[in-house]
Amino acid sequence: MTGLRYVYAVCRPFGTPLQAQLTGVGGDPPRLLPHGDLVAVVSHVPEADFAEEPLRAHLEDLDWLTEVARAHQGVIDALTTVTTPLPLRLGTVFRDDSGVRTMIEGRKESFLRTLDRLEGRVEWGVKVFIEEEPAQETPAAPAAKPASGRDYLRQRRMRTKSREDLWQQAETFATRLHHTLSESAEDSRLHAPQNPTLSGASGRNVLNAAYLVPRVKSEEFVERVDRTKDEAPGIRVELTGPWAAYSFAGEGSAGEEGP
Numbered sequence: 190m191t192g193l194r195y196v197y198a199v200c201r202p203f204g205t206p207l208q209a210q211l212t213g214v215g216g217d218p219p220r221l222l223p224h225g226d227l228v229a230v231v232s233h234v235p236e237a238d239f240a241e242e243p244l245r246a247h248l249e250d251l252d253w254l255t256e257v258a259r260a261h262q263g264v265i266d267a268l269t270t271v272t273t274p275l276p277l278r279l280g281t282v283f284r285d286d287s288g289v290r291t292m293i294e295g296r297k298e299s300f301l302r303t304l305d306r307l308e309g310r311v312e313w314g315v316k317v318f319i320e321e322e323p324a325q326e327t328p329a330a331p332a333a334k335p336a337s338g339r340d341y342l343r344q345r346r347m348r349t350k351s352r353e354d355l356w357q358q359a360e361t362f363a364t365r366l367h368h369t370l371s372e373s374a375e376d377s378r379l380h381a382p383q384n385p386t387l388s389g390a391s392g393r394n395v396l397n398a399a400y401l402v403p404r405v406k407s408e409e410f411v412e413r414v415d416r417t418k419d420e421a422p423g424i425r426v427e428l429t430g431p432w433a434a435y436s437f438a439g440e441g442s443a444g445e446e447g448p
Contacts, residue, residue, distance in 0.1 A: 192233035198274035205271040311431035318392035363396035374400035399436035
């Protein structure tokens with residue numbers, strides 16, 4: 190099959206086969222491209238979509254980008270079950286196999302160091318949200334009208350203070366949770382809070398963190414998160430994973446080159 194080479198990840202050679210029905214970006218099954226002590230996981234993609242100019246245009250198309258991201262993540266998830274992958278950036282493409290091998294050769298030492306650090310480890314994501322107040326969204330009954338302007342201002346101050354207290358409580362809870370989980374992880378990363386308009390998640394995000402955890406200690410880590418979920422009313426804790434260690438891949442995750 191002709192076409193450009195789409196690269197999902199770099200990893201060490203492994204003997205367990207990938208899922209037989211696994212398809213990658215554009216429906217092409219991923220294959221292994223070995224080079225020395227490393228393997229690139231690649232598939233063929235059409236130049237009409239993934240050459241520099243059309244790819245730049247496609248990146249503005251949210252539906253197209255979502256489909257590609259879903260296929261890309263599906264391959265990474267499959268790899269994570271059989272090895273420790275070092276994911277590359279979405280949309281990393283090369284002209285041919287030779288271009289992929291040249292990339293690996295140029296960054297071999299960096300890849301090997303990062304894979305040594307990530308071997309046997311996975312990423313868990315933890316988010317803390319302030320729940321929306323039901324009374325503000327769907328009031329059960331019309332609120333009583335204030336008897337005077339002074340009553341109105343007092344009610345406003347009380348609502349403002351209630352929100353401020355909840356924010357303070359959530360920030361204190363999130364800080365304590367992050368400290369606790371960091372003690373159970375080998376490394377951690379704090380990401381910017383999610384924009385609810387983009388993420389679709391309800392509530393205000395006050396903690397968006399990633400934790401690097403040895404796979405064999407994942408059950409203990411999950412239990413530690415679960416024990417915190419009912420500690421604070423009005424605050425929601427979400428756990429995702431296990432993922433390939435995107436947040437800890439360092440410079441290895443940024444490798445790309447135009448075709």
